[in-house]
Amino acid sequence: MTKTTTQGSRRISRRTLLKAGAGSAALLASLRLNFPGGAFAAAAGPEVKGAKLGFIALTDAAPLFVAKEKGIFAKYGMPDVEVQKQASWGTTRDNLVLGSEGNGIDGAHILTPMPYLISSGKVTQNNVPTPMYILARLNLNGQCISVGKEYSDLKVGLDTAPFKVALEKKKASGKAVKAAMTFPGGTHDLWIRYWLAAGGIDPDKDIETIVVPPPQMVANMKVGTMDCFCVCEPWNLQLIHQQIGYTALTTGELWDKHPEKSFALRAAYVDKYPRAAKALLMAVMEAQQYCEKMENRDEVAAICAKRQWINVPVEDVTDRMKGRFDYGTGRVVENSPQQMRFWADHASYPFQSHDLWFMTEDIRWGKYEGGFDSKALIAEVNREDLWRDAANELGVAASDIPASKSRGKETFFDGKVFDPEDPAAYLKSLSIKRIEA
Incomplete structure (x- = not known):
């Protein structure tokens, strides 16, 4: 039997059901119960079952x-x-x-x-x-820009002017300065470029912009591969938990509800x-x-942390999933207006x-x-x-x-x-x- 024939035999159109008379309403109701997607899943149905x-x-x-x-x-x-x-x-x-x-x-x-x-x-x-x-x-929202522990005294935030001075000093000593993002032209690339450029740092001339996959950000910061990075959670909070760096800002502070x-x-x-x-x-x-729904966020955090998904300790996920942002600098924001939506x-x-x-x-x-x-x-x-x-x-x-x-x-x-x-x-x-x- 061909796929077309099989699908055809499965389908029951709404028009056919309505023609069936008095029992049709009850039949439709039972179909909705058996197929919670409603008339969509029960009647027309997807052409294939997967993707x-x-x-x-x-x-x-x-x-x-x-x-x-x-x-x-x-x-x-x-x-x-x-x-x-x-x-x-x-x-x-x-x-x-x-x-x-x-x-x-x-x-x-x-x-x-x-x-x-x-x-x-x-x-x-x-x-x-x-x-x-x-x-x-x-x-x-929900992304962050983090900086390395070597800049702890600066408590780098939205204003990159002090960071610019520190980067220039480091470059003058012969060391490379690098900003990591996740894909050229992607969101993280654009957030970190906007932030740097707003403070007068040219992301192509004053600092080297490099590509690092999100799960490798923390390990790379640990060995000094970059001075700052932009990525989503849980990697910014994990960086703090491992005492390798801190959060300069959440990207919602650059552009609210972005x-x-x-x-x-x-x-x-x-x-x-x-x-x-x-x-x-x-x-x-x-x-x-x-x-x-906030009442589901603990469960969502637990799901995210699972091995087959992000594969991290749940404590690296929960706080920021629930809107609590400890920047690792002494600054803590409860129920952040820039939390992920x-x-x-x-x-x-x-x-x-x-x-x-x-x-x-x-x-x-x-x-x-x-x-x-x-x-x-x-x-x-x-x-x-x-x-x-x-x-x-x-x-x-x-x-x-x-x-x-x-x-x-x-x-x-x-x-x-x-x-x-x-x-x-x-x-x-x-x-x-x-x-x-």
């Missing part, structure tokens, strides 16, 4: 862990989803290019700029594009299996709602205006040529329409569905303003950049 999704060992991948652990993928008709650990963002990229049919992956927890860099061929072998779709944002990771799939997968893609998206969105504040919705900021910053640092048509690429990659469709299917409250694709003007800690209606003006306002604007 291979990649993740990096970071706490903002929690919605994928939760969706797998708590059977939410299965609830939406996708019991065979595999959530596979990736060694680095470079590995994630390579496996997305391969696709599951080439022994790679179909989608991933991913740095928001990466689907654009991959879709445009800017970071792929021989610059061959692999079209990607962003279906949701996974979180807001977008961070995304849930993205290969365009080929979504186009071939639109209902399966929708099922994955609905499962992720439900998991985000679960992760957001998974659902609140429209955390899941992929604002196109935010993607435009990432694209504009990647133009700033030379990842795209000046004048690159960012909006055209965003229109192809950002599938906020699929998010809205899934939100309606899930019965998401109208207040949780943004009215616009743009969140409007964004203001940064140094007073710079990004107006998505005029990204060129924003570029022009920045003193350190790789292009003329």
Whole structure:
């Protein structure tokens, strides 16, 4: 029997049920009970039962862990989803290019700029594009910039001016100074560049910017590979617990409620299996709602810490997952306003205006040529329409569905303003950049 025939025999359309007369309402109700995904999972159903999704060992991948652990993928008709650990963002990229049919992956927890860099061929072998779709944002805030113990006396924070003096002194003594991030042109790269440049430190000339996979950050700081790094949890808190360095700032202090990771799939997968893609998206969105609730955060932290996910002591995860930030300098913030958000504040919705900021910053640092048509690429990659469709299917409250694709003007800690209606003006306002604007 062919797959098509099997699927056809499984499907019961709503119209057929309604024609069945008086018993149809009861039948529909029982189907909803047996298939908690509601009419979606019971009637049309996904074309396939699985997908291979990649993740990096970071706490903002929690919605994928939760969706797998708590059977939410299965609830939406996708019991065979595999959530596979990736060694680095470079590995994630390579496996997305391969696709599951080439022994790679179909989608991933991913740095928001990466689907654009991959879709445009800017970071792929021989610059061959692999079209990607962003279906949701996974979180807001929650990253940190940490510095090494040798700068303990400075208590480096938002202002990098004192740090600049210390770096210059170190360079003058003949030693290298390095800032680590996780992928060129990715979110961590852009946060640390913005922070350094705002204090007059050129991230390409005054310090060497290097790539280190997130799980290797602490070990590398321990042996003095870098002076500072930007990454998600649990690695910043682990650095403090191992007394190797401290937190200078959380990235929400640079830009409050900033977008961070995304849930993205290969365009080929979504186009071939639109209902399966929708099922994955609905499962992720439900998991985000679960992760957001403070009463679930202890459990979410415990899930994240497990061996198959991040594989760290749970105490490296719990505090910051619950909004408690001990910076390792004597400064402790309870219930931080910059704690990670998974659902609140429209955390899941992929604002196109935010993607435009990432694209504009990647133009700033030379990842795209000046004048690159960012909006055209965003229109192809950002599938906020699929998010809205899934939100309606899930019965998401109208207040949780943004009215616009743009969140409007964004203001940064140094007073710079990004107006998505005029990204060129924003570029022009920045003193350190790789292009003329």
